[in-house]
Amino acid sequence: MKNEAIPKMKSDPDKNSVFGHGFADVIDQWDWEETVSLVENATDDDVRRVLTKAATNKKPLTPEEFAVLLSEAADPYMEQMAAMSRYFTKERFGNTISLYIPMYVSNACTNKCVYCGFNHDNPFTRTTLTMAQVEEECRAIKRLGDFENLLIVSGEYPSLCGIDYMEKVLNVCRPYFHNLTIEVQPMRAADYYRLTKSGLNGVVCFQETYHREAYKKYHPRGMKSHFDWRLNGFDRMGDAGVHKIGMGALLGLEDWRGDAVMLARHLRYLQKRYWRSRYSVNFPRMRPSESGYQPKSIITDRQLARLTFAFRIFDHDVDISYSTREAPAYRDHILSLGVTSMSAGSKTEPGGYATSPEALEQFEVSDERTPHDVVEAIRKAGYDPVWKDWDAIFD
Numbered sequence: 015m016k017n018e019a020i021p022k023m024k025s026d027p028d029k030n031s032v033f034g035h036g037f038a039d040v041i042d043q044w045d046w047e048e049t050v051s052l053v054e055n056a057t058d059d060d061v062r063r064v065l066t067k068a069a070t071n072k073k074p075l076t077p078e079e080f081a082v083l084l085s086e087a088a089d090p091y092m093e094q095m096a097a098m099s100r101y102f103t104k105e106r107f108g109n110t111i112s113l114y115i116p117m118y119v120s121n122a123c124t125n126k127c128v129y130c131g132f133n134h135d136n137p138f139t140r141t142t143l144t145m146a147q148v149e150e151e152c153r154a155i156k157r158l159g160d161f162e163n164l165l166i167v168s169g170e171y172p173s174l175c176g177i178d179y180m181e182k183v184l185n186v187c188r189p190y191f192h193n194l195t196i197e198v199q200p201m202r203a204a205d206y207y208r209l210t211k212s213g214l215n216g217v218v219c220f221q222e223t224y225h226r227e228a229y230k231k232y233h234p235r236g237m238k239s240h241f242d243w244r245l246n247g248f249d250r251m252g253d254a255g256v257h258k259i260g261m262g263a264l265l266g267l268e269d270w271r272g273d274a275v276m277l278a279r280h281l282r283y284l285q286k287r288y289w290r291s292r293y294s295v296n297f298p299r300m301r302p303s304e305s306g307y308q309p310k311s312i313i314t315d316r317q318l319a320r321l322t323f324a325f326r327i328f329d330h331d332v333d334i335s336y337s338t339r340e341a342p343a344y345r346d347h348i349l350s351l352g353v354t355s356m357s358a359g360s361k362t363e364p365g366g367y368a369t370s371p372e373a374l375e376q377f378e379v380s381d382e383r384t385p386h387d388v389v390e391a392i393r394k395a396g397y398d399p400v401w402k403d404w405d406a407i408f409d
């Protein structure tokens with residue numbers, strides 16, 4: 015199969031000459047250390063001022079005000095922040111948690127992300143599902159629950175799972191699920207647009223870290239080593255009219271506070287330019303993987319909760335998603351405090367639902383409960399599980 019997902023590169027791709035416009039053109043106006051110091055140097059007075067502004071609910075917070083709420087100075091205000099987060103979430107989304115499930119279609123990857131078990135140098139047998147196997151997975155997922163939101167995930171191997179492959183996968187999955195989202199290698203805007211014609215509704219991509227220099231250290235080889243190509247991918251999704259754009263950083267690679275503030279800036283930037291799209295954020299913490307890589311910065315449970323509350327106070331409309339990376343008790347506790355969607359019953363290896371292979375997982379799942387058990391926990395918290403919040407007829 016020909017590689018169609020990646021444009022032919024001229025000279026240095028990080029010069030942005032072939033990657034079009036995007037957030038990469040403006041990100042360098044913010045210094046990383048200064049960004050972190052917005053969080054580190056926030057005072058009790060700053061926190062009170064920001065919370066008072068948020069409570070008036072007249073003007074949205076700026077990313078710099080959001081930074082204040084991430085600080086240790088905000089710790090004594092956790093209960094107040096949790097209450098505000100719950101209030102704003104209920105106001106916008108009601109008592110609902112939307113459910114989704116990931117389907118891994120390939121663990122082949124040309125990249126060498128130092129923290130990932132799927133990285134190119136890890137010697138294990140790679141699997142890329144055939145269309146018949148994809149269909150088997152669809153059927154197996156349907157036996158697990160009433161899922162309508164499917165997240166299709168692959169490693170980044172354009173000659174195996176490029177635009178043509180993904181188009182076929184979408185066409186196989188479409189009769190089974192109303193809402194199809196992909197998490198694959200960044201593509202050209204034209205390719206995203208083409209996939210929307212096969213039922214693509216959403217695209218999720220993790221920038222991993224917004225720290226330009228450190229990014230190169232974690233992504234030494236492969237297409238993913240090009241910071242600008244990845245970062246401008248979100249603009250290409252917006253240009254292509256992707257309905258829902260999912261974003262996040264891998265918390266633990268670099269100082270999580272810097273990445274959280276940059277994520278907030280990135281979200282504001284995209285919302286201004288691509289206002290027709292909806293947005294979701296996810297806060298994955300680094301988990302053990304086959305690579306054996308250890309996180310550089312640890313984000314505690316309490317800090318992750320603060321980040322969740324702060325993000326909801328910062329943006330009332332964004333979908334905040336929690337995956338099965340987090341443990342059951344934590345997910346049950348946070349679900350009524352700002353979260354709007356969760357995965358359940360996840361397998362992170364290709365073919366995991368139909369055949370339960372002994373294949374390598376991308377990361378260890380913490381919440382191993384069945385979808386039925388997760389639904390029970392959501393109901394117990396007084397919330398309604400939502401299997402379907404999009405209809406294929408809107409595509």
Ligand code: SF4
Pocket residue numbers: 123124125126127130131132133134168169170238
């Ligand atoms: S994080 Fe993604 S791109 Fe990087 S090695 Fe793993 S699967 Fe490949």
